[in-house]
Amino acid sequence: xxxxxxxxxxxxxxxxxxxxxxxxxxxxxxxxxxxxxxxxxxxxxxxxxxxxxxxxxxxxxxxxxxxxxxxxxxxxxxxxxxxxxxxxxxxxxxxxxxxxxxxxxxxxxxxxxxxxxxxxxxxxxxxxxxxxxxxxxxxxxxxxxxxxxxxxxxxxxxxxxxxxxxxxxxxxxxxxxxxxxxxxxxxxxxxxxxxxxxxxxxxxxxxxxxxxxxxxxxxxxxxxxxxxxxxxxxxxxxxxxxxxxx
Ligand code: NAD
Numbered sequence: 359x360x361x362x363x364x365x366x367x368x369x370x371x372x373x374x375x376x377x378x379x380x381x382x383x384x385x386x387x388x389x390x391x392x393x394x395x396x397x398x399x400x401x402x403x404x405x406x407x408x409x410x411x412x413x414x415x416x417x418x419x420x421x422x423x424x425x426x427x428x429x430x431x432x433x434x435x436x437x438x439x440x441x442x443x444x445x446x447x448x449x450x451x452x453x454x455x456x457x458x459x460x461x462x463x464x465x466x467x468x469x470x471x472x473x474x475x476x477x478x479x480x481x482x483x484x485x486x487x488x489x490x491x492x493x494x495x496x497x498x499x500x501x502x503x504x505x506x507x508x509x510x511x512x513x514x515x516x517x518x519x520x521x522x523x524x525x526x527x528x529x530x531x532x533x534x535x536x537x538x539x540x541x542x543x544x545x546x547x548x549x550x551x552x553x554x555x556x557x558x559x560x561x562x563x564x565x566x567x568x569x570x571x572x573x574x575x576x577x578x579x580x581x582x583x584x585x586x587x588x589x590x591x592x593x594x595x596x597x598x599x600x601x602x603x604x
Contacts, residue, residue: 469507
């Protein structure tokens with residue numbers, strides 16, 4: 359039995375995790391933390407093995423300080439961190455065990471694995487772009503998943519992500535280079551999450567698409583990560599570590 363706390367428990371993802379965890383006899387939800395019920399009070403009153411955080415970058419960074427003080431592990435699914443916030447996360451991971459993933463869906467993690475190999479094989483002759491779609495309430499753009507996908511894709515090609523990524527395109531004289539990677543964000547309605555990776559040559563096109571039908575796919579991955587994290591040493595782990603991909 360693992361005692362879990364939820365950070366962002368009243369949000370879309372928080373509610374999906376609470377619902378799924380209530381059907382899992384190996385998980386007990388011990389603490390629900392949101393803006394009305396703050397972590398500092400909860401953590402001193404409840405015994406939690408692992409917190410699962412789907413909140414906002416600002417909230418995650420604030421709560422990390424308290425989790426480090428109390429030596430409690432955390433699974434982080436929040437996206438949209440800037441470089442400074444990512445450094446705070448990395449330094450917290452020297453003191454507590456953290457699983458951090460921009461996407462907890464097993465399907466997306468398999469996509470990341472195959473994208474690296476496809477990108478390496480097609481690098482010389484194919485242009486690559488990523489199109490992502492999400493619901494109208496999503497705050498950050500492009501999605502953390504699209505950014506991770508782009509980093510994996512360009513790493514495999516052996517080119518620098520920061521120097522070659524463009525977010526959308528406009529203008530009259532804007533021809534792409536072979537190494538350029540376009541990431542385009544679509545927002546609307548209730549789309550849970552769609553990511554399409556496009557490889558195009560002069561004579562054919564390969565598209566690989568992942569569609570999340572519901573938030574349960576992320577919730578299931580986050581609960582799996584929390585169970586895996588239980589007895590781990592401090593460190594920054596990924597969902598690829600949880601799935602034990604070679
Ligand atoms: P949401 O806005 O519905 O929920 C966020 C919740 O966090 C809100 O209830 C808010 O009140 C709460 N919150 C704010 N400050 C807080 C604090 N200090 N302590 C605790 N809770 C606080 O958002 P959502 O759709 O549930 O998504 C949350 C995050 O998870 C976003 O960054 C989103 O991009 C990300 N996300 C990641 C994955 C993944 O697989 N990694 C999947 C879906 C969403």
